[in-house]
Amino acid sequence: MTSSIERTTPAGSDRRTFLQRVALTGVALGPGGAFLASCATGGGDDDDEAEEAPSGDVSEDNPLGIPEDQPLEIYIFDGGFGDEYATEIHQPIFSERWPNVTIEHHAAVDIAGELQARFVAGDPPDFVNNSGDGQMDPGQLISDGLLYDLSELFDAPSWDDPNVTVRDTLLPGAIEAGTRNGTPYVLNYAFTVFGIWFNQTLLDENGWPVPTTWQEMMDVCADIAAAGIAPWVYQGVTAPRYMNWPLLSMATKLAGPEILVAIDNLEPGAWGHEAIKESAAAILSLRENNYFLPGVEAMEFRDAQGLWARGEAVFCPSGSWLENEEADAIAENPTFQLAMMPDPLLSPDSVMPLETVRATAGEPYVVPADAENPRAAMEYMRAMLSLEGARGFSEAVTSLTSVAGASEGVTIEAPGLASAQAALQAAGDNVINWYYPSWYGDMENPGIDQATGALLRAEITVDEWADRCEAVATEVREDDSIDKQNRES
Amino acid sequence: MRHGKYPFILAFLLPPVGIYAIYMLSPYVQAIYISLTDWSGLSATQTFIGFDNYVEMWNDDQLRTALRNNAILVLVVPILTLLLGLFFASMLNVGGRRRGAAVTGVRGSSIYQVVYFFPLVVSAPIIGIVFSYVFAPENAGGILNRLLGAVGLDSLQQLWLAEQNWLIWIVVIVMTWSFVGFYVVLFSAAMQSIPRDIYEAALLDGSSRFTTFRKVTVPLVWDTVQVGWVYMAIQAMDAFATVHIMLGINGGVEGAGDVLGVMMYREAFSSNDFGYAAAIGVLMLVLTMAVAMLFMRGLRRERVELA
Numbered sequence: 001m002t003s004s005i006e007r008t009t010p011a012g013s014d015r016r017t018f019l020q021r022v023a024l025t026g027v028a029l030g031p032g033g034a035f036l037a038s039c040a041t042g043g044g045d046d047d048d049e050a051e052e053a054p055s056g057d058v059s060e061d062n063p064l065g066i067p068e069d070q071p072l073e074i075y076i077f078d079g080g081f082g083d084e085y086a087t088e089i090h091q092p093i094f095s096e097r098w099p100n101v102t103i104e105h106h107a108a109v110d111i112a113g114e115l116q117a118r119f120v121a122g123d124p125p126d127f128v129n130n131s132g133d134g135q136m137d138p139g140q141l142i143s144d145g146l147l148y149d150l151s152e153l154f155d156a157p158s159w160d161d162p163n164v165t166v167r168d169t170l171l172p173g174a175i176e177a178g179t180r181n182g183t184p185y186v187l188n189y190a191f192t193v194f195g196i197w198f199n200q201t202l203l204d205e206n207g208w209p210v211p212t213t214w215q216e217m218m219d220v221c222a223d224i225a226a227a228g229i230a231p232w233v234y235q236g237v238t239a240p241r242y243m244n245w246p247l248l249s250m251a252t253k254l255a256g257p258e259i260l261v262a263i264d265n266l267e268p269g270a271w272g273h274e275a276i277k278e279s280a281a282a283i284l285s286l287r288e289n290n291y292f293l294p295g296v297e298a299m300e301f302r303d304a305q306g307l308w309a310r311g312e313a314v315f316c317p318s319g320s321w322l323e324n325e326e327a328d329a330i331a332e333n334p335t336f337q338l339a340m341m342p343d344p345l346l347s348p349d350s351v352m353p354l355e356t357v358r359a360t361a362g363e364p365y366v367v368p369a370d371a372e373n374p375r376a377a378m379e380y381m382r383a384m385l386s387l388e389g390a391r392g393f394s395e396a397v398t399s400l401t402s403v404a405g406a407s408e409g410v411t412i413e414a415p416g417l418a419s420a421q422a423a424l425q426a427a428g429d430n431v432i433n434w435y436y437p438s439w440y441g442d443m444e445n446p447g448i449d450q451a452t453g454a455l456l457r458a459e460i461t462v463d464e465w466a467d468r469c470e471a472v473a474t475e476v477r478e479d480d481s482i483d484k485q486n487r488e489s
Numbered sequence: 490m491r492h493g494k495y496p497f498i499l500a501f502l503l504p505p506v507g508i509y510a511i512y513m514l515s516p517y518v519q520a521i522y523i524s525l526t527d528w529s530g531l532s533a534t535q536t537f538i539g540f541d542n543y544v545e546m547w548n549d550d551q552l553r554t555a556l557r558n559n560a561i562l563v564l565v566v567p568i569l570t571l572l573l574g575l576f577f578a579s580m581l582n583v584g585g586r587r588r589g590a591a592v593t594g595v596r597g598s599s600i601y602q603v604v605y606f607f608p609l610v611v612s613a614p615i616i617g618i619v620f621s622y623v624f625a626p627e628n629a630g631g632i633l634n635r636l637l638g639a640v641g642l643d644s645l646q647q648l649w650l651a652e653q654n655w656l657i658w659i660v661v662i663v664m665t666w667s668f669v670g671f672y673v674v675l676f677s678a679a680m681q682s683i684p685r686d687i688y689e690a691a692l693l694d695g696s697s698r699f700t701t702f703r704k705v706t707v708p709l710v711w712d713t714v715q716v717g718w719v720y721m722a723i724q725a726m727d728a729f730a731t732v733h734i735m736l737g738i739n740g741g742v743e744g745a746g747d748v749l750g751v752m753m754y755r756e757a758f759s760s761n762d763f764g765y766a767a768a769i770g771v772l773m774l775v776l777t778m779a780v781a782m783l784f785m786r787g788l789r790r791e792r793v794e795l796a
Contacts, residue, residue, distance in 0.1 A: 119532075120531065137760075293628070295626025295627065298651035303629040304629070446739040454743065
């Protein structure tokens with residue numbers, strides 16, 4: 001489980017995590033405050049509001065005006081990326097310029113487990129890599145006013161070139177992914193490319209072409225099935241929503257990015273768009289032709305992906321973390337080669353070209369609003385976004401970053417990621433994304449997730465699927481307790 | 490001694506009562522208060538919203554599914570476990586006939602006694618993970634489907650975890666499996682304390698094994714059954730670990746295997762709605778107390794004095 005904002009919560013999240021959370025429920029719902037009067041819900045630390053964050057003099061060398069002698073407390077999520085990229089690459093870059101700022105480094109597997117109580121108490125660390133299974137819902141953090149506004153960071157001059165702002169060094173969409181109502185709160189550092197991942201070895205051995213249209217896809221699937229191999233897997237009972245990614249991407253290529261804007265803005269009828277229904281019908285035809293791995297609808301997602309990596313199936317929808325996630329299964333067979341392809345075109349007269357890919361910045365880093373030293377935390381982010389920092393990260397953890405041009409000249413040895421990088425470059429400006437899963441977590445899962453699961457089991461028709469998705473969207477739209485987001489394009 | 494009595498008693502009573510108040514009563518009171526707010530679980534502030542969370546519960550279809558599943562668990566798991574537990578325990582202790590001893594366990598009972606206890610020393614998360622592979626599809630390592638295939642019962646093979654109607658019954662089976670061992674041991678202990686001569690008298694009167702079980706064993710261990718029944722009903726109200734691990738945080742396909750405990754966890758940690766989660770918690774508290782009281786009352790029987 002690495003860099004995606006579209007994380008799967010595995011069915012059996014490990015025992016430690018949930019025991020910690022159970023313990024936290026105990027603490028939060030009924031803590032051992034000294035007396036009955038003391039309360040789980042924290043309560044007044046209004047005096048904090050008046051406190052000014054410490055700062056130093058703003059100068060050319062210190063554009064964010066950080067205090068030069070205050071400590072900086074950092075929490076890094078110790079997951080797929082580990083935490084060495086922080087201690088070995090980013091912190092030396094930062095410390096070289098700010099030798100008197102002591103960095104208190106922490107690594108944590110369960111971020112919420114360690115930090116939720118500190119957020120409630122109004123005493124969070126300065127910098128949090130809010131990621132993994134224990135991620136604290138960023139939308140909720142923002143609407144509760146617990147995150148620091150990062151505008152100053154993005155408007156500050158970049159680490160490498162004082163004439164270019166940090167904003168201008170980033171890939172398109174990188175800041176937007178962490179922006180709510182026009183204010184950037186989250187730095188999404190890693191860049192994830194989504195597409196259909198396939199078994200290159202099997203295609204090559206059998207002379208099957210990489211399909212570019214849905215018709216070709218169906219032809220190749222027929223050949224694969226005839227050879228006794230399952231053409232497709234998806235993430236089983238855990239996360240059928242992964243199939244939404246090719247579904248929505250193909251529909252967008254057919255009809256243009258406006259349909260995604262309508263979906264994200266919860267417009268009535270957005271899910272009933274003809275292009276989306278056509279795409280859903282194409283996905284459903286995989287089930288109708290028995291092109292899915294037998295039993296996949298009852299599998300845990302890692303089992304399904306593992307069978308794919310072991311050559312039991314050819315196509316698998318996912319993001320560029322897949323190669324890391326299935327590294328063990330992939331390593332079992334040295335001849336196994338995987339690659340990513342953009343989702344095929346449903347029709348020759350599609351609005352967007354084949355090369356269009358869905359890509360988004362992920363791996364969130366935040367500065368809590370109640371942080372002791374928020375300016376130094378932003379300075380640390382600025383160091384991360386330096387060319388040296390981004391390159392080092394790409395090399396160390398095999399992931400692309402949000403920094404434009406940082407992966408140029410870096411040889412990516414992982415074949416899957418290399419193909420994803422090539423696909424991203426080929427896409428140029430034709431990069432799409434949708435935000436409703438991060439804006440409205442419950443809408444995506446279980447809402448749309450269950451609808452798509454039923455579609456993939458062929459329990460419902462395409463029209464019923466569209467109606468169910470529409471109902472889920474309506475529920476969010478009409479719930480006044482949910483903060484609504486909006487996108488222009 | 491007399492004049493210092495009350496300070497002396499108070500000095501001993503205050504610490505335990507204080508600890509009880511802080512760690513037991515105060516959380517209940519706070520949970521009830523939280524259930525009347527929209528607290529997200531992240532912030533230091535929250536808005537009081539009266540009974541909105543309870544109104545929302547009333548209209549929540551998923552809550553109804555969870556309630557139905559909890560009802561199934563509370564009714565079926567204790568009955569299955571008690572029947573199996575009593576049966577196994579009587580087989581181990583009084584079910585056999587051997588020369589020289591009129592009342593004894595079946596052959597090999599000492600081995601079974603240990604084997605039955607195994608599930609109890611395995612922690613709940615491990616049981617959950619193991620059983621999710623018992624019921625997995627065959628190509629993903631599913632043990633049950635493989636067994637069915639091996640004995641030629643291919644027609645009975647199912648994608649167990651993809652079938653909404655099976656989910657809660659799978660949980661019933663797993664929970665019963667993991668509970669039975671403890672009750673076998675509990676009932677065994679109770680049966681050991683039944684005087685042998687009662688059995689001998691029953692035998693002399695020509696009582697069959699089943700009649701002995703029904704008319705002698707069960708009445709004499711009824712107190713223990715009653716305790717076990719209440720305890721198990723409360724355990725079955727929970728079912729959190731089994732469901733969360735086997736079926737996932739959404740309660741499996743279409744949420745069909747959801748239970749209140751998992752729903753509470755999901756609302757608190759996945760949806761960041763501690764207010765609603767606390768309301769579900771209050772509902773669980775009320776239901777658990779109601780179930781415990783019902784079972785206690787319903788099972789009252791006349792006590793048999795053994796001595």
